[in-house]
Amino acid sequence: MNIEETRRIPITDFLARMGHEPTSRKGNEWWYSAPYREERTPSFRVNILKNVWQDFGIGRGGDIFSLAGEFTGSSDFKEQAGFISEVFGGIAPATVFRPKEKRPETDPDEESCFVKVRFGPLYNKVLLNYLKERGICSDVALFNCEEVRYTLHGKRYFAIGFKNVSGGYELRTRMFKGSISPKDISLIDNSSDTCNLFEGFIDYLSWMMLGLGCGDDYLVLNSVALLERSYGVLDRYERVNCYLDRDEAGRRTLEALRKRYGNKIEDCSALYKGFKDLNEYLQHKDGILE
Structure with a gap:
């Protein structure tokens, strides 16, 4: 499609392709909860006759290209057009939900x-x-x-x-x-003999951001209550590096692991001593938290 053909794509169809449905319809005006930010009261309006949108919460509006810019965070026209193409071509965002x-x-x-x-x-x-x-x-x-x-x-x-x-x-x-549901552990299996263990996935993502290594396996408990469920996986490793929270629950979990695995367990929490967990350490390191 050329630019004008793309601009004529109904914005309501564009939103629907990404899983957004109107909360109400009043004549030519369809109202939505803003699709790219959180809000409790819908303040995003599409005029289906003019095919334009208006977000009263942030005071911006426009055509389908400017709306794509809100999703991508870009004012670059080529990026906006590419995003629209992906949504309707079944590539990126559309893998259509x-x-x-x-x-x-x-x-x-x-x-x-x-x-x-x-x-x-x-x-x-x-x-x-x-x-x-x-x-x-x-x-x-x-x-x-x-x-x-x-x-x-x-x-x-x-x-x-x-x-x-x-x-x-x-x-x-x-x-x-x-x-x-179902609630369970998460495993990233790279066929390594070393496993890095985390309580939650935000700490796992923090580990990746810190660039502490690559090629290991990663196990996220998603709750310390699921520790016993992890044993069937952890049994096969020669070494388990633990990046658990520095609190009572984390200490109890570490003790249980040491009781079962002995010297295979390595407590890595000294890396973020003085902080609650690996993510808090990352935020302070990057200057996000002062």
């Missing part, structure tokens, strides 16, 4: 569980900014995480998703921490 099959154990009451769950590449500006605030760059995030969109208690949300070995996901946003 693939629907997730409902699990048999899902609560039949759709208002009290995760429903309409969709997955896609992590391109949401709000989520990437949240990770940036925690010292995690987009390259590391995109390689390891997904963007998850879902409905909970009748409302639509989006979150950073980190997959576990059973197909469930850990979910994070600035305001929310949860998971989509």
